[in-house]
Each structure stands twice: as C-alpha cells, then as structure tokens.
Amino acid sequence: MAATFELAAFVDDCRRLAAGPHGPARVLERMREALADPAGIAAAVQPLTPGVGALDAPLHRADDLTVLNVTLAPGLVTIPHDHAMWAVVGIYQGEEVNTFYREAGAGQPLAEANRRRVPAGEAILLGEAVVHAIENPLATPTLGLHVYGGDLIGAQRRMWDGALDGPHPYDIPQFYRWSRELALSRRAAAGA
Ligand SMILES: [Fe+2]
Secondary structure: OOOOOOHHHHHHHHHHHHHOOOHHHHHHHHHHHHOOOHHHHHHHOOOOOOOOOHHHOOOEEOOOOEEEEEEEOOOOEOOOEOOOOOEEEEEEEOEEEEEEEEOOOOOOOOEEEEEEEEEOOOEEEEOOOOEEEEEOOOOOOEEEEEEEOOOHHHOOOEEOOOOOOOOEEOOHHHHHHHHHHHHHHHHHHHHO
16 A cells, blocks of 8 residues: 655654664655655645745754755756765656765865766665755756754855865855855856
8 A cells, every 4th residue: 555645744754763773874864755646745745836946945943853845946057066975866747957066185175086976766865975966957946855963054154166165155046046046047058
C-alpha cells in the first residue's frame, strides 16, 4: 500500500532517524520513500511565492534538524556554498543540477570537481564538507524537499562569488545578489 505523505510524520521520522546510527543514510532512505508520492508532498507543502526565500519559510527548524521546501525558479543558478552540516536533497518536481567543488587551498579559487543531475523522484546525501552550487536548467519550477542535520538558518556557513573566489561568510542578501549576477552573466555569455 502506498503511503500518503504527511509532513508532521516525515519530520518526526527524520528527527528520530537522524539521531540514530547511520542517521544521514537513514534520512536519505526516508526521503526516497517520501518521493514515491510527489502529489502527496505537493499537497502538503505550498510552493514558495516568488521573492520568498526557502530560508524565510522553513517547514521545520530546530537545533537538530531543518526541513525546507525549496522552489527553484526556471533558470535559477546559485553561487557555490556549503551548509556546515549534512544535507539530504530530494526533488519532487523538475530537476536540480548540482556542481560540486574542491577547495584548492588558501588564496586559490574553488575548482569544479563534478556534476550531478538530480531528477524528480531522486534524492542525494551531501556530507558536511560539501561545497556545491545548484541550478534549475528547466523552463518550469523545480520543487524540492531538503533536510539538514542541524539548524541551517543559524549556522556559520561559507559562500564563494561568481568567480569562485572566497570563502566569504554566508550572508543571505549577498548570496541572492551574487547568484542573480551569475545568472545574468551566464545568460549574456550564452547569447553572445
Ligand atoms: Fe545547498
């Protein structure tokens, strides 16, 4: 029998699993189960209205776990950033392309390591040290459910600018500003 997604039960399960052995891997499994019911997730969480960031409207925020409903607008790109904790990213509509980076050493720009496309129905686990950037390559919104192993909103995080220089302390307005500039410069380069 297919389970219907229920947000409170999902959050409770994630908290319980995260606190146990192999917590992040168990949360990843739980996310994959949830993604079997994309319509149920969509009914339980509202897509964010444009201009409202996922960090402004967490589905759950506590010291041990944060759950976000993340809407990626068509064509959205972000600058590279870390989370300072593990993360499970599940996509229930559209797709998210992840670019992973290697820190090349003090004073050196980030180096691109690899890419991974996460289509609807799939989830990935990101370790605590991961630095990534994401994009929505589609002309439609990408919707995701993200679980973080701590208080993401209160965490000391890092980000890099569009030229991969940094790290800079994570700052939400600056993050969105640089991400928008990066999207514009890529669009201009693609049209040139
Ligand atoms: Fe991220």
